[in-house]
Amino acid sequence: MSVLIDSLLAILIVYLALQCLLAPRLTQTVFLFFAFGLALALAWVRLGAVDVAITEAAIASGFLGVLFLDALRDFSFITSGKQESSDAANHSVSKKKPAFLSLPGVVLVLGLGLFLLITLEAVWKVPESGGLTAATEALLPESGVENPVTAVLLNFRAYDTWLEMGVILLGLLAVMAVGGIKIFPVHRKTPEDPVLQQVILFFTPILFLFGAFLLYFGKNGPGGAFQAAVLWGAIGILLHLGGRPVLTVIPRWLSQLLLIMGIGFFLMLGFLLLAGGASLFEYPPSYAGVLILIIETLAAISIAVTLVSVFVHLNQLNKEESN
Amino acid sequence: METYQIYSITSGVLFVIGMGGVFLSKHFIKKIIATIIMGSGVFLAFVSFAERDALSFADPVPQALVITGIVVAVASAAFALALARRIYQLTGEESFTIEK
Amino acid sequence: MTGLPTSPLPALLVGFPILLAILTLFFRPGVKALVGLAGCLLTALLAFIAFVEVTQRGTVIHTPGGWDPPLGILLRMDALAAVFIGMTALVGGFISLYAWRYLRAQDPATGGYPLFWPLWLFLWAGLNGLFLSNDLFNLFVTIEVISICAVALAVLSGKAGALKAGLRYLLAAITGSMAYLFGVALLYGSTGTLDLDHLGQVLEPGTTTTFALLVVTLGLLIKMAGFPFHFWLPPAHSNALAPVSALLSALVVKGAFYILLRLWMEVFGVGITYAAGQLIGLAGAIAVIWGSWQAFMQTSLKLLVAHSSVAQLGYLLMIFPLLILPPGVTADSADWLSVTWTGGVYQVISHAIAKASFFLSAGIVIMAVGHDRIESLRDLVGNMRITSMAIGLAGVSLIGLPPSGGFVGKWMLLKGILLSGQWWWAPVVVAGSLLTAGYVFMLLRLAFAPAREKEPFRPVPKTLEVVALLLAVSSFLIVFPADYLIQFLENSEIFGSGIEAVLKGGFYGND
Numbered sequence: 001m002s003v004l005i006d007s008l009l010a011i012l013i014v015y016l017a018l019q020c021l022l023a024p025r026l027t028q029t030v031f032l033f034f035a036f037g038l039a040l041a042l043a044w045v046r047l048g049a050v051d052v053a054i055t056e057a058a059i060a061s062g063f064l065g066v067l068f069l070d071a072l073r074d075f076s077f078i079t080s081g082k083q084e085s086s087d088a089a090n091h092s093v094s095k096k097k098p099a100f101l102s103l104p105g106v107v108l109v110l111g112l113g114l115f116l117l118i119t120l121e122a123v124w125k126v127p128e129s130g131g132l133t134a135a136t137e138a139l140l141p142e143s144g145v146e147n148p149v150t151a152v153l154l155n156f157r158a159y160d161t162w163l164e165m166g167v168i169l170l171g172l173l174a175v176m177a178v179g180g181i182k183i184f185p186v187h188r189k190t191p192e193d194p195v196l197q198q199v200i201l202f203f204t205p206i207l208f209l210f211g212a213f214l215l216y217f218g219k220n221g222p223g224g225a226f227q228a229a230v231l232w233g234a235i236g237i238l239l240h241l242g243g244r245p246v247l248t249v250i251p252r253w254l255s256q257l258l259l260i261m262g263i264g265f266f267l268m269l270g271f272l273l274l275a276g277g278a279s280l281f282e283y284p285p286s287y288a289g290v291l292i293l294i295i296e297t298l299a300a301i302s303i304a305v306t307l308v309s310v311f312v313h314l315n316q317l318n319k320e321e322s323n
Numbered sequence: 324m325e326t327y328q329i330y331s332i333t334s335g336v337l338f339v340i341g342m343g344g345v346f347l348s349k350h351f352i353k354k355i356i357a358t359i360i361m362g363s364g365v366f367l368a369f370v371s372f373a374e375r376d377a378l379s380f381a382d383p384v385p386q387a388l389v390i391t392g393i394v395v396a397v398a399s400a401a402f403a404l405a406l407a408r409r410i411y412q413l414t415g416e417e418s419f420t421i422e423k
Numbered sequence: 424m425t426g427l428p429t430s431p432l433p434a435l436l437v438g439f440p441i442l443l444a445i446l447t448l449f450f451r452p453g454v455k456a457l458v459g460l461a462g463c464l465l466t467a468l469l470a471f472i473a474f475v476e477v478t479q480r481g482t483v484i485h486t487p488g489g490w491d492p493p494l495g496i497l498l499r500m501d502a503l504a505a506v507f508i509g510m511t512a513l514v515g516g517f518i519s520l521y522a523w524r525y526l527r528a529q530d531p532a533t534g535g536y537p538l539f540w541p542l543w544l545f546l547w548a549g550l551n552g553l554f555l556s557n558d559l560f561n562l563f564v565t566i567e568v569i570s571i572c573a574v575a576l577a578v579l580s581g582k583a584g585a586l587k588a589g590l591r592y593l594l595a596a597i598t599g600s601m602a603y604l605f606g607v608a609l610l611y612g613s614t615g616t617l618d619l620d621h622l623g624q625v626l627e628p629g630t631t632t633t634f635a636l637l638v639v640t641l642g643l644l645i646k647m648a649g650f651p652f653h654f655w656l657p658p659a660h661s662n663a664l665a666p667v668s669a670l671l672s673a674l675v676v677k678g679a680f681y682i683l684l685r686l687w688m689e690v691f692g693v694g695i696t697y698a699a700g701q702l703i704g705l706a707g708a709i710a711v712i713w714g715s716w717q718a719f720m721q722t723s724l725k726l727l728v729a730h731s732s733v734a735q736l737g738y739l740l741m742i743f744p745l746l747i748l749p750p751g752v753t754a755d756s757a758d759w760l761s762v763t764w765t766g767g768v769y770q771v772i773s774h775a776i777a778k779a780s781f782f783l784s785a786g787i788v789i790m791a792v793g794h795d796r797i798e799s800l801r802d803l804v805g806n807m808r809i810t811s812m813a814i815g816l817a818g819v820s821l822i823g824l825p826p827s828g829g830f831v832g833k834w835m836l837l838k839g840i841l842l843s844g845q846w847w848w849a850p851v852v853v854a855g856s857l858l859t860a861g862y863v864f865m866l867l868r869l870a871f872a873p874a875r876e877k878e879p880f881r882p883v884p885k886t887l888e889v890v891a892l893l894l895a896v897s898s899f900l901i902v903f904p905a906d907y908l909i910q911f912l913e914n915s916e917i918f919g920s921g922i923e924a925v926l927k928g929g930f931y932g933n934d
Contacts, residue, residue, distance in 0.1 A: 006326050010333040017337055017360045021344040021353055033356055040363055047330060047374040048381040052366070055390045060359065064397050067404055071352065074408050075417060108346065116339040122609060122634030123335040123368065124328070127627065129615035131376030132384040135494045148383035149390070157387060159487035159496050163552065163564045164391045166441055170545055170568065171398030174575035175405040177538050178586065226394060253449065260445045267438055267445075270487075280434035282489035310401050314408065331612075338605050345598050351590065358597045365605045372612035384494070385611065388560050392604065395567045399597050402571060406578065406590040413583040419591065 006046060013039045026075055030068045037061025050222035051149045054214070058230035063307055066237065070315055144288025146220040153224065154292045158281040162270070165263040165299060172259070172306050175313045200242045207231045207238075215300050216293075225262075225296040229303035236308030245312070255305065262302030266295050330371040337364030349418040351407035355400050362396040430483035432473045433498035436508065436551040440466045444544035452537040456523055459540025463519035466547055470512030477505035478911065485555075492618035497557040502912050503768065504554040507681060510772050511550050513897070514673050514779050519543070521783050521890040522666035528790070528884060529664065536579050536664070543670070546572035553678050559607045559617040562682055563600060566646065570596040573675045577663040588658035595645055595655040599679075602642030606635040623690045636691050640683065640703070647679035649740055650706035653714070653733045660732060661725035665786020668725065672732045673779040677771055680739050687743060688764065700744035707740025708851040715858035719865070724785045724795045727862060728778070731821065734855060735774045738836065741851070742767035745843045759842035765909045766835025772908075773828030773898055777820035780894035784813045787887050791880045800866055802874035809888040811870050816895035818863035823856050828901040 016039055020032040037060055044053035136148050136156070143151035153161050211231035218224030239246050269291065270280040278284075283291050341361025348354050369385035369392075376382040411417055443462030447455050476483060482501040489495070500508070522543070526535035549568035556562045574596065578589035611617055613632065614625050626632055643649075648656040656676070660668050687695065714734030721727040745763045785795070787810050792799040804811045820827035823834075833852060840848045901908075 002326065003324065003329070006329045010329050013333060014336050014340070017340050017363075020360070021340070021348055021357060026350065026352055029353060029356060033359075036360070036363075040367070043330060043333075043367065044370060046326070047370045048377060049370045049373060049386045049389070052370055052386050052389050052393075055393050059397050060363075060393050064359070064400055067401055068352065068356075071404055071408055074411055075350075075352065105347070109343070112339060112343045115342075116336065118634060119335040119339055120332060122631045123331050125630045126331065126372070126609060126612045127629065127631065129372075129376070129611075129613055131372060131382035131611075131615045132494055133376050133378045133380070133382040136383050137378060137380075139490070139494065148380055149386045152383045152387035153390065155488060156490050156494050157384075157488070157496060157560075160388075160391055160561055160564055163437075163561075163568060164394055166545065166548075167395050167398050167564070167567055167571065169445075170542075170571045170575070171401050173538060173542060173545075174398075174402040174571050177542065177575040177579055178402075178405040178409050178581070226390060256448055260448060263441070264445055267442055270434070270438060271442075274431045274434060279429075279485060279489045280431075280438065280487040282487075314401070314405055334608075338601075342598065342602070345594060354594055358594065358601065361598065361601045362604075365601055365608055368605065368608040368612065372608070375612075376615070384617075385608075388611075391560075391564065395564065396597075396601075399567065399571060399593065402574070403590060403593050403597070406574075406586055406593065410583065410586045410590060413586070416587075419587070 009039065009043055009046065013043060026072060030065065030072060033068060034061060034065045037065065051147075051224065051227075054222060054227045058227050063230055063233065063311075067311065067314055070311070142285055142288075144283065144285070144290075144292055147218060147222065147224075149222075150218050150224050150292070150296075154295060155281075155283070155288060158266075162263065162266050162281065165266065165302070168303055168306050169259065169263060172310050172313070175310050179313050179316065196242045200238045200244075203238060204235050207235045211300070211304075215296060218296065225299040226303060228296075229300040230307065232300065232304035233307035233311075236304060237311050240308065240312055240315070246308075258305045259302055259309070262295070262299035265298045269295070325375070327371040327375040330367055330374070334364045334367035334371060337361070337367060340364075351410070351417060352404075355403045355407065358403075359396060359400055362392065366392055427482050427484045427499075428480055429485055430476060430480075430500070431485065432469075432476055432483065433485040433500050433555045434487060435469060436473055436500075436555065437498075437548050439469055440544045440548035440551070444541040444548070447537075447540045447544065452533055452535070455537040455540055456527065456535055459544065460519055460523045462540070462544055463547070464516060466544070467512040467516035467519075470508050470551070473500060474505050474509040474512075476500075477502060492558070493616040493621050496561050497618060497620075498552075498555040499557045500555055502914070503681075503685075506768060506772070506908065506912060507554045507677070508551055510775055511547065511554075511674055514775050514894070515547055515670070517890050517894050517897075518666050518669050518673075518779060518783070521669075521786075521887055524884050524886045524890075525666055525786060525790075526664070539576065539579060539664075539667075542572045542576050542579075546576065546670070546675070550674060550678060554681060557619045559610065559619065559622070560604075561617075563604050563607060566600055566603070566678060566682070569675060569678050570600065570646070573671055574659075576667045577659050577671060579667060580662070580664055582662070584658075585662040588655070588662045592655045592659040595652065599642040599645030599652075602638045602645065604642075606637075606639030606642065609635040609638075619685065619690055623692065626690065626692075636695065636699075639686065643679045643683045643686075644703075644706070647676045647683070647739075648733060648736060649703075650710040650713070650733075650737065653710060653736075656733055657717075657726055657729040660729040660782075661723065665783060665789070668729070668786070669779040669782035672729070672782055673775040676732070676736060677775065680736070680771065683743075684764070684767070688746065695747060697747055700747040704741050704744035704845075704848060707737040707743075708848065710734060710737030710740065711851055711855035712737075712858070715855050715862070719858055719862045722797055724788065724797050724799070725782070727797065727866075728781050728785055731781075731859070731862070732778060734859070735770075735778065735821065738770055738774075738833070738852070738855070739767055741848055742836065742839070744848070745839050745845060757843075759839045761913050762835050762842070763839030765912045766832055766839055768912060769828070769835060769905065769909065770832030773820055773832050773901060776894055776898040776901065777817040777827075777829060780813055780817040780891050780898065781821065783887070783891040783894065784810050784817065787883050787891060790887075791883050793881070797866070797869065800869040801872050803870035805874070806880040807883070807888065809885075809892050810883075813888070813891040813895040814870065815867055816892075817898060818866065820895075820898040822859045822863055824860075826899060826902050828898045828905075831902055831905050 016036040023029045041053045041057040143155040211228040214223035215228035344357025366389040369389050373382040373385040447459050485498040553565040574593045645652040718727045718730035789795045820829040823829040
């Protein structure tokens with residue numbers, strides 16, 4: 001029975017991935033991408049990786065999906081003349097003269113098919129190893145938290161996680177490098193929408209509480225900084241869309257501080273530990289739990305602010321053009 | 324066939340679909356989504372091994388790696404999206420034109 | 424890792440530049456450049472301290488979090504890492520000085536591309552982290568830091584051409600890292616470890632291992648623009664601002680090469696066959712000839728220099744076939760191994776210095792004449808003596824004429840080729856040098872030619888010219904410590920034992 005469920009889910013995932021890339025319209029692609037993300041989140045749950053499932057649903061499917069949706073305004077709706085031609089181009093890919101029927105296309109597809117066979121053989125024959133489950137289990141009591149994934153993320157491999165916070169900040173810097181150099185773009189008045197206002201009023205406290213819940217219980221159960229950050233980030237994005245750009249009303253230095261707080265505190269703590277003769281991020285065992293909670297909270301705030309800024313910057317890209 | 328094997332096979336399929344998508348898709352957005360699909364394949368491989376190696380819980384190391392990996396992939400994708408939108412804004416192009 | 428002394432330096436080499444990168448965000452654009460420059464110079468200083476530390480104490484390690492591998496991550500600074508970190512500091516320091524003056528002159532209105540500084544410091548931290556890392560997944564995170572920074576720097580000018588080249592670069596980079604990571608997933612699945620040393624000990628030959636090796640190598644080749652995957656490099660490097668082009672060509676592509684070298688020599692003993700080595704060598708050989716020929720045919724100065732990078736990276740790929748023993752040869756009689764890989768490392772250093780100088784000089788010329796057609800070099804000698812000298816010296820080092828650093832690298836490579844009996848690579852090295860000589864002398868001939876019409880050379884800040892010249896001179900000065908550097912590398916225990924492990928595991932031994 002469970003094999004049947006898993007097989008069906010696997011087939012669904014592959015089908016959605018293919019459809020996502022073959023869909024003739026961009027709108028379809030983006031909605032299929034949402035569906036693909038949700039199916040994948042189900043797969044994570046089936047595999048017992050609830051933390052990954054929440055991350056997938058929140059960041060990969062949720063946040064990124066919203067960015068793609070926002071981008072659709074650029075590509076499909078702004079210039080109707082171009083829309084026609086691009087649609088025609090897209091149609092030609094799938095209907096009239098598919099690209100993969102040309103000679104190089106055939107070679108490529110055949111090559112990919114061969115590559116697929118080799119890949120499957122390699123994946124099928126992966127030898128058993130046992131992984132690092134036992135090692136983690138043995139050291140979990142020393143980590144200061146009870147959720148093993150949080151222990152790996154914020155203690156055993158804290159160095160990776162710290163660098164990853166850097167990558168998130170870099171994502172924002174990179175987006176800024178494309179669009180301009182302002183930390184937060186000047187907000188433009190959006191027309192008031194009473195329904196949206198009500199929705200925001202309703203969702204803000206719920207999202208906030210749910211985020212805090214995920215953050216705090218990430219110590220013992222599934223959840224943690226990244227998942228909480230996305231929920232808090234969602235508040236910022238909703239407020240921005242509703243014409244209340246939180247990030248532009250607070251002073252510049254404060255918003256900058258919020259951005260770097262997570263990675264900055266983490267690093268200063270690491271340097272402090274270095275100065276005390278320990279390794280980078282080698283927490284004193286009795287304080288590990290508290291320190292991890294502080295780091296996670298600050299990181300969640302920083303990541304939330306970063307995600308909002310990334311969204312605002314991308315959202316602003318086409319507004320600048322329109323005036 | 325064990326549960327993890329269903330998903331590790333799926334991971335290989337997704338990886339190849341994504342890789343093909345990066346090369347064969349035309350539109351910028353599709354190319355970006357193809358990289359995400361490729362990444363999903365990679366992450367599915369990690370997590371399927373985590374399930375295989377489960378004791379009282381699934382191997383947490385691959386799960387942590389995947390969470391890190393997802394975030395890294397999303398940051399790159401957001402950057403790529405910014406580039407794609409800006410290119411469209413400046414030139415009206417939605418895919419790479421054949422250029423010398 | 425027992426027995427090796429620990430040191431906080433590896434942690435500082437990554438943490439310090441990131442701290443400075445974060446700090447620069449708080450300053451106004453004008454001040455940001457100053458803080459950024461100061462940060463770069465301090466980072467370079469720290470790198471030199473670390474280099475000296477390794478020469479004194481030998482390999483040092485650091486385990487962030489205090490957890491030993493395989494659960495924790497190990498940072499290890501051995502001779503190879505120290506040499507790469509030192510190279511980054513030397514080249515990066517000069518480029519930072521140049522960038523400070525150049526960006527201000529290019530864009531005075533906004534204080535000279537202020538985002539350059541945090542991005543470059545992050546990039547530097549990523550490079551240091553990559554050279555130090557001994558963990559397959561941590562290597563992935565560092566190459567992602569490097570890729571995002573590199574592309575963001577490449578599109579800093581905001582022009583459509585740069586953006587398009589940047590998107591192409593970014594998509595190639597993401598595809599490369601995902602291919603690499605897929606290999607890592609399979610390796611973790613079959614061994615349960617991510618630590619390079621540990622992996623080298625427990626990896627068993629088999630279908631999965633061979634496939635993982637294949638995708639990891641493929642991914643890294645995409646990232647270092649190895650032959651069939653070089654398509655993204657020329658547009659990305661030629662459309663960037665001059666100091667960024669120099670950073671990308673001199674340092675960024677070397678990161679992927681470094682991982683490839685480490686993995687092939689320390690880990691993948693069981694998976695590699697003679698044929699695989701020959702294939703990579705062939706890709707390198709084609710890159711040398713094709714890249715040099717393309718460089719020769721270009722009419723735009725920066726495209727010429729960028730294609731020359733494709734060719735010079737080809738030389739680096741050609742060391743891989745030599746590292747694999749042909750049937751029936753034992754490690755003891757394989758006396759060319761150390762000359763080959765140290766020669767490869769030497770080639771990396773001399774190319775980094777010479778190419779950085781070349782790109783910086785090109786930036787100066789473009790700034791002076793306002794366009795980047797090769798014709799603009801006409802009568803350069805009469806107008807900009809210092810820059811002409813820099814281009815001449817850097818060019819000579821790229822060709823590989825004595826007494827330049829490029830000569831030492833290519834000579835050692837040639838020696839390795841002849842000693843190993845794989846003579847068929849030798850003509851490629853010679854032909855590559857001849858083609859390089861062709862385009863360098865074409866440039867120099869133009870530089871000495873009298874101006875046709877009165878084309879005005881705008882004045883250029885002297886600092887820029889001096890920095891480019893200093894780098895060009897360095898590409899000759901590195902000949903003096905060559906013996907010392909090579910011995911330093913050869914005596915590094917880890918690499919020695921790495922080779923031994925590879926040979927015992929049978930680079931070719933399994934059949």
